[in-house]
Amino acid sequence: MSVITVENIYKSFGQTQAVRDVSFQVERGRIFGLLGPNGAGKTTTIRMINYILIPDHGSITVNGIPVGPKTQLLIGYLPEERGLYKKMKVGEQLLYLGRLKGLSSSEARKRIRYWLDRFGASDWLQKEVGELSKGMSQKIQFIATILHDPDICIFDEPFSGLDPINSELLKDIILELRDRGKVIFFATHRMEQVEQMCEDICLFNNGRVVLSGNLRKIKSDFGENTVLLEFDGDSSFLDSLKGVRINNRSTNFAEIRILDETNPQSILRQAVEVTNVHRFETVEPSLTEIFISTVGTDNINSAKPGLT
Amino acid sequence: MNWNKILIVVQREYLTRVRTKVFIISTLLIPLGLIAYIGLIIGLQFWESEPEHTIGIHDQSEVIIPRLLSRDSNRYLDMSGYPVSDLRDQLLNGEINGYITLRDEHITGNIDLEYIYTGSSTVTLQSSIRSDLREAIREERLARAGVSEDVRAIFESGITLESRKVTESGAEEEDQTAFYTALGFIMGLMIFIALFMYGTIIMKGVIEEKSNRIVEVIASSIRPVELLVGKILGITGVALTQFAVWFLFSTGILFAAGPVMMMFGGDAVQESIAAETGGAAVAFEIPAIDPFLIAGFFILFILGYFIYSSLFAMVGSTVDSEADTQQMMMPIMLLIVIAWIINVEVMQNPNSTISVVSSLIPFFAPITMVTRIAINPVPVWQLLLSFFLMAGTIYGTLWFSARIYRVGILQYGKKAGFKDLLKWLRQG
Numbered sequence: 001m002s003v004i005t006v007e008n009i010y011k012s013f014g015q016t017q018a019v020r021d022v023s024f025q026v027e028r029g030r031i032f033g034l035l036g037p038n039g040a041g042k043t044t045t046i047r048m049i050n051y052i053l054i055p056d057h058g059s060i061t062v063n064g065i066p067v068g069p070k071t072q073l074l075i076g077y078l079p080e081e082r083g084l085y086k087k088m089k090v091g092e093q094l095l096y097l098g099r100l101k102g103l104s105s106s107e108a109r110k111r112i113r114y115w116l117d118r119f120g121a122s123d124w125l126q127k128e129v130g131e132l133s134k135g136m137s138q139k140i141q142f143i144a145t146i147l148h149d150p151d152i153c154i155f156d157e158p159f160s161g162l163d164p165i166n167s168e169l170l171k172d173i174i175l176e177l178r179d180r181g182k183v184i185f186f187a188t189h190r191m192e193q194v195e196q197m198c199e200d201i202c203l204f205n206n207g208r209v210v211l212s213g214n215l216r217k218i219k220s221d222f223g224e225n226t227v228l229l230e231f232d233g234d235s236s237f238l239d240s241l242k243g244v245r246i247n248n249r250s251t252n253f254a255e256i257r258i259l260d261e262t263n264p265q266s267i268l269r270q271a272v273e274v275t276n277v278h279r280f281e282t283v284e285p286s287l288t289e290i291f292i293s294t295v296g297t298d299n300i301n302s303a304k305p306g307l308t
Numbered sequence: 309m310n311w312n313k314i315l316i317v318v319q320r321e322y323l324t325r326v327r328t329k330v331f332i333i334s335t336l337l338i339p340l341g342l343i344a345y346i347g348l349i350i351g352l353q354f355w356e357s358e359p360e361h362t363i364g365i366h367d368q369s370e371v372i373i374p375r376l377l378s379r380d381s382n383r384y385l386d387m388s389g390y391p392v393s394d395l396r397d398q399l400l401n402g403e404i405n406g407y408i409t410l411r412d413e414h415i416t417g418n419i420d421l422e423y424i425y426t427g428s429s430t431v432t433l434q435s436s437i438r439s440d441l442r443e444a445i446r447e448e449r450l451a452r453a454g455v456s457e458d459v460r461a462i463f464e465s466g467i468t469l470e471s472r473k474v475t476e477s478g479a480e481e482e483d484q485t486a487f488y489t490a491l492g493f494i495m496g497l498m499i500f501i502a503l504f505m506y507g508t509i510i511m512k513g514v515i516e517e518k519s520n521r522i523v524e525v526i527a528s529s530i531r532p533v534e535l536l537v538g539k540i541l542g543i544t545g546v547a548l549t550q551f552a553v554w555f556l557f558s559t560g561i562l563f564a565a566g567p568v569m570m571m572f573g574g575d576a577v578q579e580s581i582a583a584e585t586g587g588a589a590v591a592f593e594i595p596a597i598d599p600f601l602i603a604g605f606f607i608l609f610i611l612g613y614f615i616y617s618s619l620f621a622m623v624g625s626t627v628d629s630e631a632d633t634q635q636m637m638m639p640i641m642l643l644i645v646i647a648w649i650i651n652v653e654v655m656q657n658p659n660s661t662i663s664v665v666s667s668l669i670p671f672f673a674p675i676t677m678v679t680r681i682a683i684n685p686v687p688v689w690q691l692l693l694s695f696f697l698m699a700g701t702i703y704g705t706l707w708f709s710a711r712i713y714r715v716g717i718l719q720y721g722k723k724a725g726f727k728d729l730l731k732w733l734r735q736g
Contacts (some may be wrong), residue, residue: 014731039717050528052718069531070312077528081720099316100529142586144525 003028003152003183004049011044011057018044019055019205026152026185026200033194033215034187035287042187043080045204046154049185050077060301062152073102076150078186080157082141086130090116093129094144101148108147111222115143117167117243135166140192141169152183159193171197200288205295222293226285227256227264233275243269247289252278257289313530314538321513321542326549335550339557348562361433362393363423364407372410375444384440399426408441415448485683489655491597492682496651496675498551499609503644503674506613507549507620511633513539514624514717523717532714537706540617544610551609555602591614604681604691612674615705616640623711625716626724635725647672651679658683668694670701708733 002025011019019041028033034042047053049060051067062071084093084262091112098108114121119139138161146153155174159167168248174197178184186194201218203211211218230253237278243260244267256267271277285293325331364387367373376384378456385404387395395407400528406425423434450460517523526535623636650672654663658680667677667686675696680686715732716724724732 013735047524047718052527070530075528077525079521079524079528081521081524085324085516085522086520095526096316096320097529099312100526141525226529 001027003063004185005059005061005126006045006049007059009045009055009060011041011048011053011055018207019048020022022058022204022207022209024202024209024212024256026183028183029178029181030199031174031184031186031194031197033198033201034185034204035189035191035194035201035291037189040189040204041207042189042204044158044207045183046077046156046187049154050075060308073148075154076101076148076149076152077154078141078145078146078156078158080160082138084129084137084140084144086128088129089125090121090127090129090132091125094140094147097144098147101150109149111130111149112143115147118173119143135162135163138162138166142173144178146173150182152185153177154185154187156187157189158186159188191291195287203294205291211290211294215287220289222285222290224282224284225258225264226283226289227254227258228279228281228283229254229256229267229271229277230279231271231275231277235275237270237274241270245289245292247286248291254294255286255289257285259293283289309534309537310530314534314541317530317535317538317543318542321539324544325509325543325546330692331546331550335553339554339561342558343561354507361405363402363425363437364398364404365410366390366395366407367393367410369410369415369448370621371448372415372441372444374445375380376440376446379440379444383437396424402426408437415445415452454528488683492599492658492679495605495682496648496655496679499605499612499674499678500644500648500651501550502547502609503612503616504641506543507616507640509546510539510543510617511620511624512630513543514621514713515630515633518625518717518720519628527714527717532717533706533710536618536621536710536713539621540614542615544613547609547613548606551606601682604613605678607695608678611670611702614702615670615674615698616644618702618705618709622716625713626719628720628723632723643671644675647675651675654679655683664690668697670694670698673698691693 002263004026006025007023009019009022010017011287021040022045034045036042044053048055049062049067051069052070057244060067062074065071088096091109093109094112095105097123098111099105103111112125113122116124121136121139123133124136124140131138132140142158145155155176156173158170162170174184186198188194195215198215201212201215202209232252235249235251236253238249238256243258243262245257245259246254247257248255258264268277271280354603361383362385363383364385365373365376367388370388372386373386376486377386387398387404387407392409393405395409397403399407405427406423408421408423410421414421423437446463447460450463502733517526523535530538534672569721619640621639623633626636627633647666650666653660654666654676657663663676663680666672668690677686677691677694681691712729712732715735
């Protein structure tokens with residue numbers, strides 16, 4: 001059963017068409033990834049789901065209800081650009097944001113204590129946000145997002161600016177929320193980051209959906225035609241390869257996508273002739289590769305500030 | 309509109325501001341400053357009060373002395389009948405403080421006059437005598453030159469600067485008009501300052517939410533117009549709290565200050581207060597301030613604040629930092645300043661056409677109407693019409709601002725111009 005249903009939405013800002021004819025569905029108990037480069041229309045779409053913006057055409061429903069003040073209560077939203085009132089105390093701030101999401105004061109206080117404990121931050125309650133480090137205030141923002149126990153959690157670039165330890169902590173809690181039957185909705189342009197977490201994806205480019213569905217199925221549809229090669233020596237042989245596209249190239253590593261019927265073994269043979277090969281593996285293509293081969297290198301839109 | 313949520317916003321806006329040190333200090337310090345100020349005036353007057361000066365005038369021309377007497381019959385004494393040597397004797401005896409001899413040549417030619425005195429003299433006294441003489445002689449010269457009445461009227465209107473003193477049993481009616489004019493001036497000034505001050509506070513609040521990016525989270529919980537209304541109401545509460553404290557304090561101070569000043573300074577203090585309030589004399593028995601006037605003041609402030617604060621909030625939503633507000637602030641500031649300029653006329657002629665019309669124009673009314681109702685009764689229909697028009701304008705400015713605000717709070721990076729506003733208006 002789909003929790004969020006987006007049907008044929010359009011949104012323009014003046015002459016700029018930010019979102020064009022976008023449709024997708026998000027299922028319960030799964031992690032959904034909205035992927036695409038900067039300026040593809042991800043944030044605009046998310047704002048429309050959050051009823052911050054209203055589509056020019058098309059409809060969005062949450063649990064079958066058209067989006068509006070009621071559906072806002074069901075959603076916890078962590079925007080990409082985030083912040084808090086610097087002069088307010090952590091406890092008051094969470095209380096305020098929780099009450100705006102419909103919590104009673106007493107219930108909100110209980111949950112604030114619970115979550116601060118979970119993050120080992122109980123003694124922050126009376127601190128002003130201005131005194132907190134960046135990592136600390138990101139935790140507070142995360143708590144603010146899930147304080148009202150929303151059915152749907154929307155995270156826009158959740159891992160940006162987090163150190164590895166906090167990223168892991170966040171991942172664990174997100175997976176825990178998923179297991180409790182929440183809908184997790186990611187938006188990111190760093191595809192490799194969510195590749196491991198997402199079950200369903202929707203690829204955006206230039207305001208349109210270019211690919212959507214179950215991630216595993218999409219990958220297997222593309223086949224095991226990518227070669228990972230680690231080597232020692234002169235890498236110029238890579239330039240003479242025909243019918244391939246090379247991603248992630250560095251001095252001793254290359255991810256080679258085979259575009260025609262070339263046998264991967266022939267690539268290995270050429271590599272062995274001029275270098276010491278440490279690793280040779282055929283795998284499914286990465287999401288980045290899938291994205292590039294879907295939209296074509298020339299069609300990837302460049303960053304348009306203000307739309308992401 | 310979800311009033312429960314608006315109330316949560318109101319609460320935050322109000323509490324976070326009222327609890328700050330700046331608020332508490334400014335709320336308490338300003339009345340204390342008033343006490344100190346009044347105390348200073350009392351002190352200065354107590355030490356500096358001078359005795360009356362009597363100046364003998366020996367006027368051979370016989371035409372200047374009546375003019376001087378009409379200016380100040382207490383200070384100038386007609387001694388034209390005595391020989392000049394008698395004047396000197398009287399000066400030495402201390403019967404007069406100084407004397408001046410005048411001849412016809414002083415009128416016909418440019419000959420310097422001499423002021424001969426004993427004892428103390430002050431710069432203020434001398435300059436006052438100088439201007440009296442200059443004007444008396446100028447009047448006489450104009451009269452002799454046969455200049456027409458019209459031209460003379462122009463001269464007089466340009467020159468007169470009267471400082472009238474209020475005697476304790478003097479013309480009561482006159483005194484109160486002066487008092488109420490001063491009151492109207494102060495009330496108009498308070499609203500003028502308050503519109504700027506609290507308007508800037510709300511604008512800063514909007515910019516703060518925008519620049520720390522919390523506004524997107526809030527916009528995912530509550531409609532932008534609800535946030536806007538909540539902010540306006542919260543800060544209105546802050547303003548009313550501050551006004552109420554100031555009002556209670558200053559009423560107390562004024563009632564206490566009157567008797568205290570009478571005890572110490574007497575007349576001189578009254579005079580100096582009169583000078584402080586721009587020539588309007590204030591009697592110490594404060595005429596009762598009509599509760600209706602106080603209510604009118606608060607209603608006009610609230611209505612005016614609703615009109616302007618939504619505009620200030622709109623400006624805040626169009627910029628990323630306070631430094632960029634100038635261009636957008638211009639038209640709003642202009643409106644308030646024009647209201648203030650008109651108010652100078654309103655103070656003098658509260659019932660002239662321009663006063664009546666300006667007190668009906670919603671953008672000017674908060675300042676001009678309060679001055680009018682302070683000075684004299686305003687017909688009820690004008691008052692109600694003014695309130696009604698302001699209420700309508702509040703709806704209009706709120707609608708207009710909300711549409712721009714909801715787009716503006718999510719725009720970053722680019723400085724918006726007036727063209728963008730039109731675009732956003734259509735988008736919103």
